[in-house]
Amino acid sequence: xxxxxxxxxxxxxxxxxxxxxxxxxxxxxxxxxxxxxxxxxxxxxxxxxxxxxxxxxxxxxxxxxxxxxxxxxxxxxxxxxxxxxxxxxxxxxxxxxxxxxxxxxxxxxxxxxxxxxxxxxxxxxxxxxxxxxxxxxxxxxxxxxxxxxxxxxxxxxxxxxxxxxxxxxxxxxxxxxxxxxxxxxxxxxxxxxxxxxxxxxxxxxxxxxxxxxxxxxxxxxxxxxxxxxxxxxxxxxxxxxxxxxxxxxxxxxxxxxxxxxxxxxxxxxxxxxxxxxxxxxxxxxxxxxxxxxxxxxxxxxxxxxxxxxxxxxxxxxxxxxxx
Numbered sequence: 279x280x281x282x283x284x285x286x287x288x289x290x291x292x293x294x295x296x297x298x299x300x301x302x303x304x305x306x307x308x309x310x311x312x313x314x315x316x317x318x319x320x321x322x323x324x325x326x327x328x329x330x331x332x333x334x335x336x337x338x339x340x341x342x343x344x345x346x347x348x349x350x351x352x353x354x355x356x357x358x359x360x361x362x363x364x365x366x367x368x369x370x371x372x373x374x375x376x377x378x379x380x381x382x383x384x385x386x387x388x389x390x391x392x393x394x395x396x397x398x399x400x401x402x403x404x405x406x407x408x409x410x411x412x413x414x415x416x417x418x419x420x421x422x423x424x425x426x427x428x429x430x431x432x433x434x435x436x437x438x439x440x441x442x443x444x445x446x447x448x449x450x451x452x453x454x455x456x457x458x459x460x461x462x463x464x465x466x467x468x469x470x471x472x473x474x475x476x477x478x479x480x481x482x483x484x485x486x487x488x489x490x491x492x493x494x495x496x497x498x499x500x501x502x503x504x505x506x507x508x509x510x511x512x513x514x515x516x517x518x519x520x521x522x523x524x525x526x527x528x529x530x531x532x533x534x535x536x537x538x539x540x541x542x543x544x545x546x547x548x549x550x551x552x553x554x555x556x557x558x559x560x561x562x563x564x565x566x567x568x569x570x571x572x573x574x575x576x577x578x579x580x581x582x583x584x585x586x587x588x589x590x591x592x593x594x595x596x597x598x599x600x601x
Contacts, residue, residue, distance in 0.1 A: 293318045293476040294339065294445050298348035301334050308334045310500040311348070316445065321467065321477040323491035325484075325587075327595055331500040332480050336449055339478065341365045353444055366394065369443035373450045375430045376437065379423035383414055383433050386422060387440055394441035408436040412466055428459020435466060445476045452483065464490055484588045494587065498595045512585045518543060519559030520583040521566065523552040527575035535569045559584065 292315035301309040309331045316322040326332045337343035339350050341357045341364070350357040355364035377386050387405045391397075396404060409415045412432040422430060431451055438446055448467065452460045460483075468490050471477055481487055487494055488508065495505040504511055525532070529547045536554055537545040541562050544555035556562050559582045570577050 292316060293320075293353060294322075294478065295351045296335070296339065296348070297350075299335060299338055299345045299350070300347035301331075301338060301343065301345050308500055309338070309345075312497065312500070312502050313348075314495045314502060314505060316476045316478055318444070318476050319471055319474045320492045321471045321479055321490050323487040323494035324478060324480045324497060325487055325494055325591060326497035330497045330595075332497055333449070335497070336447060336478075336480065340368055340370045340447060366441065367444045369438035369441065369446045371435050371438040371446065371448045371451055373453060375434050377422050377430060377433060380421060382419050382421055383409065383425075383436075384418045386433065387436060390437045391440045396441065404440060404442075408439045411439060411469070412436045413462055426456075426459070428455040428462070431455050431459060432463060432466070435463065439470075443475070445478065446470060447478045449480050450482060451479075452481065452486065460486075484586070484591065488587050496591060496594055503594050504590070508585075508587055508590075511587070511590045519556045519585070521552075521554040521556055521559045521563070522581045522583065523554070523566070523570075523577055524550055524579040525552060525570065525575045525577045526550060527570075528573050529575060532570055532573040532575045535573060536566055539565060539569075 294316040296315065297313050299309050299312040300307075312331070312335055314322070324332055324335065334343065338345045339357065341359055341361060344359060352364055352367045355361065355367070357364050378389070381389070384405055387408060388401060391401045391404060406415065409418050412435055414429065414432055414436065417425070417429065422433065425433065435448070435451060438448075451467075452463050455463070464486060467477060467479065471490070471492075479487070479491060493505065493507055494511070495502050496511075497503065504514065506514070529550070529552050533545040533547050533552055536542050536552070539562065541557045542554055543557065544553075546553045554566070563580070563582070567577065
């Protein structure tokens with residue numbers, strides 16, 4: 279997960295802004311005061327267990343469902359059921375593949391493009407462009423019912439891109455696909471962010487959020503319970519890195535010296551291994567190696583185990599993402 283996005287990037291000049299979203303279904307409060315934003319060029323992951331309120335948020339963002347309270351704006355324009363111009367700035371890729379199986383990929387995309395008033399040479403050029411974005415040009419004239427599941431998912435994304443949206447909303451785009459297709463989809467999403475598109479991404483695969491999301495928001499029981507980069511979320515929970523050194527020599531002396539370093543919060547020797555608990559372990563490695571040399575310790579292997587999004591997620595929700 280990218281940790282180099284400037285702090286507050288999602289708040290400064292947001293492309294997507296959700297403010298105080300509330301939605302009830304009868305007596306059930308499905309979304310309770312959700313507020314977050316996504317900047318141009320940012321990939322924002324919205325994570326939560328099943329039933330947490332993610333899908334309801336997505337439907338309100340795309341103008342498919344009206345909030346009971348709060349508002350959604352895209353590029354400064356308010357989203358509601360009748361805001362045609364504002365909704366045209368959004369590309370929505372649903373979890374269920376929305377394609378015509380008896381048409382070719384090119385015919386599907388031409389149909390979607392005409393819905394957005396594209397025509398002629400500009401439509402043909404745009405179809406070829408998005409087919410390239412999802413690596414399907416070589417199968418452009420094959421019927422969709424001959425495609426693998428992963429190829430259908432990629433074409434589904436192309437359909438959401440055909441009208442050059444400012445914001446792309448991806449609802450679990452890699453469900454049920456093979457690892458190769460998942461890699462291709464994630465590469466495509468990464469390129470879109472680099473090109474300046476805002477991406478709102480929901481997933482049931484924590485490693486995907488680690489890999490492509492600049493920031494994540496964790497939603498549980500309808501409320502946004504945490505938000506930030508992986509490092510920021512880990513810091514909020516006071517989680518620490520674990521440095522594991524396999525070495526020979528005077529490990530007791532090295533352990534004592536390491537325990538005196540600023541940022542080392544624990545040091546334990548077990549047989550031929552030194553275990554350190556650290557804040558920002560990778561930054562401290564050069565100093566640890568320097569101390570090892572001073573103590574006459576020969577390091578044969580080193581491993582830095584950093585807290586993951588899954589660690590944070592389990593702590594905040596008490597459930598695995600796939601539940």
